[in-house]
Amino acid sequence: MAQNTAIKVNETSRSAVGRDGVLDIAARLFREQGYGSVSLRKIAEAAGIKAGSIYYHFGSKDEIVAAVLDAGIQVVHESMREAVSELPEGTGPEAILRAAIGAHLRALLDVCDYSSANVRIFGQVPQSVRDANLPTRGAYEAEWDALLSRLQNVGALKSDVDIRRLRLMLIGALNATLEWFDPDRGSAEALSCTYADVFLNGILKRQDI
Amino acid sequence: MAQNTAIKVNETSRSAVGRDGVLDIAARLFREQGYGSVSLRKIAEAAGIKAGSIYYHFGSKDEIVAAVLDAGIQVVHESMREAVSELPEGTGPEAILRAAIGAHLRALLDVCDYSSANVRIFGQVPQSVRDANLPTRGAYEAEWDALLSRLQNVGALKSDVDIRRLRLMLIGALNATLEWFDPDRGSAEALSCTYADVFLNGILKRQDI
DNA sequence: ACGCCTAACTAACGCCTGTTAGGTTGATAA
DNA sequence: TTATCAACCTAACAGGCGTTAGTTAGGCGT
Numbered sequence: 001m002a003q004n005t006a007i008k009v010n011e012t013s014r015s016a017v018g019r020d021g022v023l024d025i026a027a028r029l030f031r032e033q034g035y036g037s038v039s040l041r042k043i044a045e046a047a048g049i050k051a052g053s054i055y056y057h058f059g060s061k062d063e064i065v066a067a068v069l070d071a072g073i074q075v076v077h078e079s080m081r082e083a084v085s086e087l088p089e090g091t092g093p094e095a096i097l098r099a100a101i102g103a104h105l106r107a108l109l110d111v112c113d114y115s116s117a118n119v120r121i122f123g124q125v126p127q128s129v130r131d132a133n134l135p136t137r138g139a140y141e142a143e144w145d146a147l148l149s150r151l152q153n154v155g156a157l158k159s160d161v162d163i164r165r166l167r168l169m170l171i172g173a174l175n176a177t178l179e180w181f182d183p184d185r186g187s188a189e190a191l192s193c194t195y196a197d198v199f200l201n202g203i204l205k206r207q208d209i
Numbered sequence: 210m211a212q213n214t215a216i217k218v219n220e221t222s223r224s225a226v227g228r229d230g231v232l233d234i235a236a237r238l239f240r241e242q243g244y245g246s247v248s249l250r251k252i253a254e255a256a257g258i259k260a261g262s263i264y265y266h267f268g269s270k271d272e273i274v275a276a277v278l279d280a281g282i283q284v285v286h287e288s289m290r291e292a293v294s295e296l297p298e299g300t301g302p303e304a305i306l307r308a309a310i311g312a313h314l315r316a317l318l319d320v321c322d323y324s325s326a327n328v329r330i331f332g333q334v335p336q337s338v339r340d341a342n343l344p345t346r347g348a349y350e351a352e353w354d355a356l357l358s359r360l361q362n363v364g365a366l367k368s369d370v371d372i373r374r375l376r377l378m379l380i381g382a383l384n385a386t387l388e389w390f391d392p393d394r395g396s397a398e399a400l401s402c403t404y405a406d407v408f409l410n411g412i413l414k415r416q417d418i
Numbered sequence: 419a420c421g422c423c424t425a426a427c428t429a430a431c432g433c434c435t436g437t438t439a440g441g442t443t444g445a446t447a448a
Numbered sequence: 449t450t451a452t453c454a455a456c457c458t459a460a461c462a463g464g465c466g467t468t469a470g471t472t473a474g475g476c477g478t
Binding site: 419420422423424425429432437438439441443447448 | 476
């Protein structure tokens with residue numbers, strides 16, 4: 001009757017991973033292994049509970065992945081908004097852009113499983129889940145568009161570049177770092193600096209500097 | 210070794226999709242739906258045959274996806290190499306880079322299912338399949354590294370940028386277009402031009418031009 | 419002490435997956 | 449005509465999937 005007590009003994013009572021615990025683990029597994037190969041049984045096992053128990057906290061697998069996706073965007077969004085709003089008044093356009101790029105990259109590469117999971121699995125989840133994530137995404141994209149437009153209006157950016165396209169290029173390039181970034185080969189901070197350099201000034205050597 | 214066009218001798222009764230036909234369809238489905246949600250039965254149905262019949266042409270699902278991944282890299286690799294080698298002698302560094310960027314982007318965005326499937330599903334396939342694709346990937350990456358090194362050695366590129374990192378940034382940014390590119394909002398050619406502009410000169414407005 | 423609430427458990431369901439073995443075609447070569 | 453052979457089909461296998469229903473156990477307020 002008293003089955004494996006080994007698990008329960010170490011914490012006197014129940015471990016109680018809870019909804020947030022399950023979500024944390026799901027985000028980590030999704031980031032590491034992708035959407036398709038992470039089953040509810042895998043999530044449950046990593047959380048130390050049984051698959052069926054997940055349905056106490058969530059109504060379906062889609063609900064879990066949707067929660068992960070939304071949280072992922074919100075983390076980068078807040079990180080970016082704060083980084084920009086914290087700048088002293090009168091900060092130049094170049095420094096503003098550098099701050100925004102750095103915030104996005106930091107949220108992605110420093111250990112936030114939610115935001116990295118979002119980037120990694122968004123293209124793998126069912127259409128309905130993608131659709132549910134679109135409003136949250138849209139809000140973040142609008143924040144970037146507003147920032148870029150402001151910079152373009154004050155004459156800091158080239159005037160012939162389409163804002164939407166620029167934002168897609170920028171965020172796409174930053175997100176792509178997830179596939180190859182290795183903290184052992186240089187910090188996220190250093191990478192962020194390189195990215196800003198390239199995007200702001202290009203890679204061609206110029207005589208005029 | 211381009212499009213297969215499903216050449217069949219006397220299409221009287223049997224359709225005979227054959228190995229190449231199955232591969233074409235698999236590449237398209239993988240690109241559209243991702244690795245996890247494309248089953249052998251889906252591939253078979255789209256090919257007009259039954260699931261078991263696939264095992265006449267391939268030993269496993271992994272073998273199919275591995276073939277798709279390899280072909281995908283080879284297509285971009287050849288596209289890029291040809292585009293660069295076809296340039297007239299004495300072509301400037303900027304034009305060379307533009308040609309390489311354009312070739313990569315064209316192979317990805319114009320209807321090659323293999324190369325786009327590679328970018329889309331590489332992060333979703335089993336580790337063993339990824340590993341099998343690494344040599345082919347490495348060859349393409351080496352081609353880029355050689356090109357970038359050459360340009361840096363002749364003083365065309367900034368000398369403080371790490372070539373490996375530059376290549377990762379460049380290819381990553383180009384590959385990311387797959388997630389949002391829409392031919393109705395502008396051709397791949399135009400996009401390629403914008404990308405080259407940004408990477409070569411940056412997005413800041415400069416007084417010296 | 420009582421009942422309620424939370425958080426888990428067990429056991430099963432129907433479906434889908436990759437894979438296999440053996441059978442069936444229709445065209446071609448002898 | 450007969451034999452060969454590539455290309456397909458049929459039917460089933462074991463195992464994994466998301467999901468559900470019903471049950472159990474500990475903690476807390478009254």
